[in-house]
Amino acid sequence: MGESLRGGVIGAGVFGGYHARQYARLDGAVLSAVFDRHPDRAAAVAMPLGGRAFTDLAEFLDAVDVVTVASPATCHAEHALAALKAGKPVYVEKPIAVSLADAEKVRAAAAARGLALACGHQERVVFRAMGLLDIPEQPLFLEALRHGPPSERSRDVSAVLDLMVHDLDLALAMSSAEPVTAESEGERGAGGVWDVIRSEVTFEDGFTARFDVSRRAPERRRRMKVVYPSGEVEIDFVTREFRNTTPFALNRDFADTPAARDPLGAxxxxxxxxxxxxxxxxxxxxxxxxxxxxxxxAVEQALEDAA
Structure with a gap:
């Protein structure tokens, strides 16, 4: 396979630790470096895995071959652009940026240099393991619920960019149609950030998708229902209950597959x-x-318009 790729992680928070451990364990890679403006945090993630801690971004980039951006979402574009301009392929956690203009800059920088650029919507791995992305029919209706208890993680963005973006991406992956309208309502939390959101998105072919997310729920709940012309698929991702009335063979034991057990690793x-x-x-x-x-x-704009 040749020399192992030296992996570097920007951001020493919870997700930065997850990514650092992936580089340390995957074949063909090693965890070389972790960058964080807080030296103690960088060292706490890097050193147990054999990596070095950096507080200087340029020095960090000199020490790695590939980069994961796991800093706060509002810093994703800045850090991804710095790594790409240094010639490093980049895996950026979701969302890719917090504005379309910045996201396009990141995409263009990777394309101009011929560098691989990935984004961390890793739940597609789970849906692929289930077989849900291979159904040959277009969905008619989708209902997704994603609730979790309060957390200080990702407080720099709304629950749309923190939680709902997962299910928005999955809806886009399941349908070939383009979204045309979004209607939203919600509740703000600390600092005026949207923490509870309900949104309905309509696609050009009539497909309707409803999303319900909360960062103020008493317990973790995650469910999805998808209606097709030939039947329905309903999944409770917490209890692992699975119902499929379509004629298509889906893997009801998807949660036990290697990919679904470790979607980030895949x-x-x-x-x-x-x-x-x-x-x-x-x-x-x-x-x-x-x-x-x-x-x-668009969901966020609908929230502001309805406020």
Whole structure:
């Protein structure tokens, strides 16, 4: 396989730690460096995995071959652009940026240099393991619920860009139609940030998708129902209950597959394969991530319009 790729992670928070451990364990990669403006945090993530801690971004970039951006969402574009301009392939956690203009800059920088660029909508790995992305019918209706208890994580963005963007991306992956309208209502939390949102998105072919997210729920709940012309699929991702009345063979035991047990690992592995030329693309491309961001921003705008 040749020399191992030196992996670097920008951001030493919870997700930065997850990504650092992936580089440390995956074949063909090592965890080389972690960058964070707080030296103690960088060292706490890097050193147990054999990596070095950096507080200088330029020095960090000199020490790595590939970069994961796991900093706060409002810093994603800045850090991704710095890594790409240094010639490093980039895996950026979702969302790819917090504005379309910045997202396009990131996409263009990667394209201009011929560098692999992946985005961390890794739940597509789970849906692929289930077989849901291979159903040959277009969905008629989707209902997604994603609730979790309060957390200090991702407080720099709304629950749309923190939670709902996952299900927006999945809806876009399941339908070939384009979204045309979004209607939203919600409740703001601390600092005026939207923490509870209900949104309905209509697609050009009549497909309707309803999304319900909360960062103030008493317990974790995550469910999805998809209606097709031939039947319905309903999944409770917490209890693992699965119902399929379509004629299409889906894997009801998807949660036990290696990919579904570690979707982040499969997503990072897909990125590394794209970097080495072993795969034509990562699991989620920049273009797909930008579509999800575009729809998320439309949901946010609908929230502001209704406020």
């Amino acid at each position: 997503s990072v592995q897909g990125f590394l394969q794209a970097v080495r030329g072993e795969a034509p693309r990562p699991v989620v491309t920049a273009e797909e991530a930008i579509r999800a961001l575009d729809l998320a921003l």
